[in-house]
Amino acid sequence: xxxxxxxxxxxxxxxxxxxxxxxxxxxxxxxxxxxxxxxxxxxxxxxxxxxxxxxxxxxxxxxxxxxxxxxxxxxxxxxxxxxxxxxxxxxxxxxxxxxxxxxxxxxxxxxxxxxxxxxxxxxxxxxxxxxxxxxxxxxxxxxxxxxxxxxxxxxxxxxxxxxxxxxxxxxxxxxxxxxxxxxxxxxxxxxxxxxxxxxxxxxxxxxxxxxxxxxxxxxxxxxxxxxxxxxxxxxxxxxxxxxxxxxxxxxxxxxxxxxxxxxxxxxxxxxxxxxxxxxxxxxxxxxxxxxxxxxxxxxxxxxxxxxxxxxxxxxxxxxxxxxxxxxxxxxxxxxxxxxxxxxxxxxxxxxxxxxxxxxxxxxxxxxxxxxxxxxxxxxxxxxxxxxxxxxxxxxxxxxxxxxxxx
Ligand code: MN
Numbered sequence: 001x002x003x004x005x006x007x008x009x010x011x012x013x014x015x016x017x018x019x020x021x022x023x024x025x026x027x028x029x030x031x032x033x034x035x036x037x038x039x040x041x042x043x044x045x046x047x048x049x050x051x052x053x054x055x056x057x058x059x060x061x062x063x064x065x066x067x068x069x070x071x072x073x074x075x076x077x078x079x080x081x082x083x084x085x086x087x088x089x090x091x092x093x094x095x096x097x098x099x100x101x102x103x104x105x106x107x108x109x110x111x112x113x114x115x116x117x118x119x120x121x122x123x124x125x126x127x128x129x130x131x132x133x134x135x136x137x138x139x140x141x142x143x144x145x146x147x148x149x150x151x152x153x154x155x156x157x158x159x160x161x162x163x164x165x166x167x168x169x170x171x172x173x174x175x176x177x178x179x180x181x182x183x184x185x186x187x188x189x190x191x192x193x194x195x196x197x198x199x200x201x202x203x204x205x206x207x208x209x210x211x212x213x214x215x216x217x218x219x220x221x222x223x224x225x226x227x228x229x230x231x232x233x234x235x236x237x238x239x240x241x242x243x244x245x246x247x248x249x250x251x252x253x254x255x256x257x258x259x260x261x262x263x264x265x266x267x268x269x270x271x272x273x274x275x276x277x278x279x280x281x282x283x284x285x286x287x288x289x290x291x292x293x294x295x296x297x298x299x300x301x302x303x304x305x306x307x308x309x310x311x312x313x314x315x316x317x318x319x320x321x322x323x324x325x326x327x328x329x330x331x332x333x334x335x336x337x338x339x340x341x342x343x344x345x346x347x348x349x350x351x352x353x354x355x356x357x358x359x360x361x362x363x364x365x366x367x368x369x370x371x372x373x374x375x376x377x378x379x380x381x382x383x384x385x386x387x388x389x390x391x392x393x394x395x396x397x398x399x400x401x402x403x404x405x406x
Pocket of ligand 1: 117191223
């Protein structure tokens with residue numbers, strides 16, 4: 001007899017069991033939980049009661065880092081135990097160990113030491129390249145040979161629901177000197193993020209065939225971007241202030257073990273990558289993604305993009321192998337973004353830059369409004385899920401609202 005009813009459309013059936021950090025009014029200490037339907041399983045409480053057969057201790061931490069560092073063997077052991085506890089042994093769970101989600105305050109799940117953002121969608125790279133450099137030079141000569149990325153800013157990674165203040169910065173109007181303004185081209189980027197579980201020692205790269213064992217799980221990620229600031233500053237070293245003011249992530253980390261059944265072939269890589277990057281076989285993940293926009297005046301959100309993680313040209317394992325091939329050390333809890341996930345059709349583009357083609361084709365919204373870039377009061381929400389046979393492995397959502405500049 002199950003206490004927890006799971007609707008077939010729920011993002012959080014027993015096959016998922018993602019991890020997060022939560023607190024409650026009775027126990028304000030942030031601690032680890034696993035999501036099941038509309039409930040949070042209090043892992044710190046289970047661990048105290050020895051429900052895992054031995055005491056791990058790390059579930060009482062305010063981040064998942066020590067759990068992530070414990071390695072894939074421990075991740076699997078815990079997951080197998082939780083599947084039994086959430087399923088056939090659910091009656092043995094104490095009522096207090098199962099908290100309704102509306103009683104839970106969510107926190108950033110991971111202490112993120114470093115954040116890296118890639119640029120792994122060929123469609124996105126093409127679209128941006130065509131806009132900024134013209135069709136002939138759209139894809140840079142390196143793009144098909146390596147997963148392009150840049151080192152981002154970990155301090156401004158925020159949890160879903162955190163407001164985003166419109167940044168100010170330097171922009172360069174055409175035929176006029178640079179000026180200092182509040183960004184007029186504030187944008188979102190539809191991405192997925194993956195967390196490093198076990199890291200590597202400085203000087204010892206993670207081989208592409210071992211990369212899978214080092215990736216703990218994934219979240220939805222919105223890499224907010226100020227396009228006018230970006231256009232002026234990005235050469236020659238890449239984005240700097242245009243992307244360092246906020247990056248939003250969803251609160252539940254979906255494990256790679258839960259995502260395993262949704263691996264698919266990628267779009268195919270030609271030319272074949274150098275051997276250290278492996279091949280793209282079963283590199284893709286079939287994750288349905290959507291973006292909605294709701295202005296301050298709208299009653300309900302409007303879908304403005306539908307995409308899928310499977311469109312990405314580069315796989316997560318390739319990104320991690322490339323990142324560490326110099327000997328760069330990754331640490332538990334490091335976050336990597338995939339880059340904007342754009343699909344092949346105009347309704348599947350993962351940013352307003354592409355959806356409105358740099359502002360040339362405004363999006364019509366209900367109530368007579370239109371958008372080229374984000375206005376103050378706009379809320380962007382991203383959702384994602386894998387569709388199984390009669391169940392969904394979902395990510396929930398990542399949401400953020402734009403506030404006027406300070
Ligand atoms: Mn990005």
